[in-house]
Amino acid sequence: MRLLYFNSSKRLASTDFSGKTVPPYAILSHTWDGDEFLFEDLVNDTGKTKAGYEKIQFCGEQAARDNLQYFWVDTCCIDKWNICELSNAINSMFLWYRNAAKCYVYLSDVSIPVTEAPRGWTLRKRITSVTVRVPRHQSTWEASFRKSRWFTRGWTLQELIAPASVEFFSLERRRLGDKETLEQQIHEITRIPVEALRGGPLEDFSVQDRRAWMVGRQTTQEEDLAYSLIGIFSVSMDFRYGEGKERALSRLQEEMEKGTPYTILNYSATVNTTPFIVPFDRNTRFVGRESQLAELEGKLFVGALPTKVAITGPGGIGKTQLVLELTYRIRERFKNCSVFWIPASNIESLHQAYAYIAQRLNIPGWDDEKADVKELVQLYLSKESVGQWLLVFDITDDAILETTGLSQAVSLIKYLPVSNQGAIVFTTTDRKTAVALALQNIVELPEMEQDIAQRMLEMCLISPTNEPEVADLLLKELAYLPLAIVQAAAYININKITLRKYLLLLAEQKEEVVDHISKESENVIASTWLISFEQMRRQDTLAAHDLLFMACVDPTDIPLALLPMTSPCEKGIDAIGTLDAYSFVTKRTAQSALDIHRLVHLSTRNWLKKQESLSEWNQVAITRLLEVFPDDNHGNRSKWRRLLPHAKFALSFGLPGQENEARMNLACKHAVALFSDGRFRRWKEAEDLVIQVMETRKRVLGAEHPSTLTSMANLASIFWNQGRWKEAEDLDMQVVKTSKRVLGAEHPSTLISIANLASTYRNQGRWKEAKDLEVQVMETRKRVLGAEHPSTLISMANLALIYQNQGCWKEAKELQAINLEIFSRVLGKEHPSTLTSMANLALIYRNQGYWKEAEELEATELEICSRVLGKEHPSTLTGMNNLAFTWKGRGRDADALELMKQCAEARARVLGANHPYTLSSYTALLEWQKEELEISA
Template sequence: MNIEQFHHVTNNYTYPPPHIGSHSTFDPPQDRPRAPYWTVPFGRNKDFVGRESILDQLLDMIPPNADEDDCQQTVISGLGGVGKTQIALEAAFRVRNKYRDCHVFWVPALNITTFENAYREIGQKLKIQTIENDQANIKLLVKTALSQSSDNWLLIIDNADDATLFGKNTELSSLSDFLPFNLKGSILFTTRNVEVCQKLDVRKENVIHLTEMNQSEATNMLQKGLNPHQMGDPQSLESLLEFLTNLPLAIKQASAYMIKTGMAISRYLEYCRSSDEHLIQLLSKNFDDRARYETSQNPIATTWMISFNAISRDNPLAVNYLQFMAFLAEKDIPKNILPPSHDELNVYEAIGTLKSYGFIIERERGDAYDMHRLVRLVMQNWMTRNKGELQTFITTLMRRLDVVIPYPKFSNKDICARYLPHAIMALKFQDHTLDQLLRSRILQKAAVSLYYLGKFTDAKHMNQQAVDLHVGLLGDEHPDTFTIINFSLMIATCDGQGVEWEQISRKVVELRRRVVGAEHPDTLMGMHSLSYAFLKQGRYKEAEQMAREVLELRKRVSGAKHPNTLDSMYTLSVALSKLGLYKEAEQMGQQTLQLHLEVAGAENPKTLRSMYNLSTIFYGQGRYKEAEQMSRQLLELQEKVLGVEHPDALRSMYSLSISLYKQCRYKEAEQISRQLLELQEKVLGTEHPDALASSNLLSIILCKQDRHKEDDKWTPTTPSGNEQHTNILK
């Protein structure tokens, strides 16, 4: 039944007047059967696994004698597909086996019709005399009969998801008005909507919030029915369960598909990972399930679509928030990234609705949320069906991100880093935006954030997309375009190839000289970058000459203490050091460091860069103790400011290790080298030049300690990274 049909039923249904009297209530016959009544529509699930702690808790709460002073009400709540119905079903069988005199009744509350049909069956079991009358108020008759019964009974109301059916503010009578009350009775609800618990006024301690299975339970469930050849390696099984978030319905769906097709777990996982389209296709597959209502569909995607439609009907702001979150990263979604509302109360209600369905989880600090991974994917699929609406929506999302995310600077890098995963996720849909300049701005903000995190390759790739968009839209002479090109030069100083870098720099210098003049800061930026490109290619004399020229121009144009001037001083110092002119290099390096400390402070990245330059100058002169001291001081600051995994921090660890080695302090050098190599292999990969250089260094350190067997693992190679220290064997 779709939403429109459902509204038609609920808004036009009228209840006949009750005819309750001495002849219409439950009057059990004298020859009552020994077996208690049982209206559960499903057989026992022989493949049911796990959830024992939940079942133990339930069996303490739901028996009619669990509370002698009240009619016990218990709720199992949780995300659609988490296994609420299956647990209620298993609990029903266990109650029947343990309490032989307890009637067990089952009512699907999918809508008013399923509720009333189940009540009619109960009435027939109870032999209520007027239950078949055309004008009988079936719900009231059954409520009265159960309320007056002297027998123990358990009433299970499954899929009580629609809060409008149980609320007190509906035009029609609420279904909660027809729940029986009897000290010998107990009612168990299953719901994906915690708001229903509030409507029913169920005590908080009687609500069991069901989450995904643990790893052992999920593994056992997935393995049911699979052949040994389908199992494959344990890593594939573990990875698939992680991918499916240990969600029972998703596991059941995957298992059913693999049993049907004979597909191995590793192949199914590969198919899931290949694309979101393939995954949503698998999540939409129907499968046979005996514990399913005839009118229901069981794919996980369909299950959640029902909830999406209900939210869309009842709380449009909530579904708007869900749509927004679906195109952001799934973890740590800041509250302020969501569209603003003029009414804060509406915001709380919308967020509350999403939490009540289990689609999002509020983080402890209360200003951010996590979204279920598969829910996010299904919502994306729901949104992408209408291309026109998707374009409008993605453009709106990008505009919101542009407002919320400040232009990244070193001073706000931590704030921007928090937004970065969400910008990157949104940019996966950038082709759908209607505003290309907006798209370029988000790309550039993401690129700058990546740069400050030391992810230079990713920053370069993203910034180049922004450059291409700006050049295409505004031309290469537009000031905004050049701002982005300038940033390309900054990235190139960290992650550029010398020849490519030189070509870009020469093009910038030529262009800016023509447009703004030879001494404009933008032109000098290109010349400065060109000097760095010479350094990268080992053309140290050309680098020195260019750096001197730019330094003099910048002193005259911008002043001796301007950050750009200090950049040129730094470059000149590095070039002099490479030429072996250590005295002049050290003098320039010390002057640069002091000015950086004065202008920017000890924790500024450029100050740290100047400290590193001095440590290499000390090392080049054989002043290993001073190089060690500078490296230790630098590393402490870098780990605090940039993080232990930042490329600059790793480079300083290498310098520290090699300085210790040169002082014959092999144990200390080995300790630092091992720590460094572990970090580099994690961050950069085992084949990265810097990781190979560190492996080479560790091998040499072990050789010096006559530990040749251990050295076999690290075969010396000529290090291609950290080239300033490749002479360690001399």
């Protein structure tokens, strides 16, 4: 659970209490408006001018009046790009409200003029044998109170019932009363029994009664009408936005009948005891393929050896739908079998799927930002104690893959778990890949039989056909391909035409498709696509535009939040609903995202090429991605990880001379995200991107343009973090020289470049040169920015570091102590710069022999770094290294040896075996081990 607080400098901050004792806190209940303060604003320290920030301030200030340091607000305390965290929050919401010390209801539509504000209590009024106080002038606001939108929203039902203390406030932050004093009014407005409002056990009220409390309430997402009742009925369930209200309510009923216990979930916990991580709902129209299903089920979980099976066949033949049906049958047949689905369209989607599984399973180390989650999942599922599991790799074979064919198979094999209780199923169009993955254990998917195809068509059609001969002819033209049948039936249903009419349309499109569109994809899929798309362009322009946009990003896991146009069009037709109706997209209901079949995606791109509009729409995608792609702030990881595949796809297409500022800026953001993501094995990819951006900016903008200099500085930082000091120095010197001439010696960017050069000198042990530069930067920043500006403090900290390396302990200690005090006061105790100051001051104490003082600071710094940044963040590892040296100095040799061993292994894993920091840790470890052996001898 993430809680907010205002630090000593009145700066909004947050702390994650997952896995720890949660302190007393206040919680806000309100209705959402269009300008809310969001999670991205919190992590990026932006959004203070938003209207919604007023509610954050109100909640924090009111909590302080009630002697509560921490508070929770739903708009900014949940990372909605993190699917596991969002699922946990939805399932835990009722308990979070119930456990709150105070719940403040902010009624933005209830206003009290200052002259009519409640000033006290003047009389007592007896209601249902309960004595309550009625404020003066209550009649002036009670009418608007009774009509407040808050009483009509779905989620506010549990926010009213769950907390023991609920206080109501007007738009002006004036207290109107609480759940006790306004009990009768609330009862009359909501028809909720007084006993329930007073906290009586919900089990005392029938299911029918509790359902009645939701009558008349509304939610923005229709599924929330079910999800907001989770706590009311004491159950847990997966959320699947896009499944529709009826299906969500049906699943809620299923969970109620199971009697699933309601508990606070860890971020990684699953709602069922047996995980079923499949992003798609069961296809209720699936027919046929019984022989292949029987063959597959016969190969799985037989004997004592693990099973690997590959399903192969041409695109559109139904491989994914076959294995999807298989997963649901396995779930029914083996109640304790865990099922995991991994879309393997590219290396990034592969990583994201593994990361999601690691988080949902709560595998130790999943939250270490530098850990290889693919390896974690592999090792975890290889344990026999984990039990029975099925792993599905749905492989997309296309030219857009980073590695294709056999090399793609090799990259998968590296991370496949091995267990006698496990089974792995692959889908692929490439037989060589199938053989590499499953040897001879291959199920070839043949063309669908005519009678099965007829059944499928009948199931997909709303109105039964009375033209069997025409149906046979149509199915033959559609090559009995399931995808083509589904798309054809969708068009027939929407437009209410006959099969004969559709056959004529198919014939009209066939020649055009062969000549212009389908050179790489199956002609029949391109034909059915084109018929539907042309009609969609006429009937729902917004849906057509969304499809064209999605053709320019990765076809897998497209977040709805990425789409630039998701509101209903003039005719009131929902764009996503139209795309779904035409069978152009598949909803990932658990992730609020969409998938597009490879052939639909390719057909759409080919149409754009024919129209000579691919570059234009690719630019639309790049512009939109640039709008939503976050900076490299640590708190934005969930968001950039889901957007990385889409940014890479959009950037991978373009012609020479098409480089514009938007493309270059997105490439730069993409590179920085790769570098900051914690997977340092991807530094080379980040380096290549930055070099590409730098060279393009040199050519387009000029070698001395500020943006070009920024690219050069970014590349120098990548070199610096890899220990490539000479390359970093050369670039830094170029940037400093040019910045001084172009921007001026005191420009902030110039000062940053000088500081970067100083840090490069410092890491090479060139203390005199580093000192001269740092003094210059610090004095200039003091004069230009002020003595307590963060940039000035950073310069002060860097100068102190140089002093201590020169043995000037007194000067270093004074600077670091001042620095730490100001950072703690201005930025907060958990800010990365504060932690750096803490570590630096501890280092000075250690070098002067003040072991106790050093240990206290280092232990505090290490605990905060582990919690805030992650257990394998480079700063955390530096803290481990430092504390190990301090323990060694205090005579705690065994503890020091073990901690340094952990540090060295983690650095090798994170930074690489040849990184200077890794080598330094291993050198110390070997020396200490040698000492231990000598003592033992």
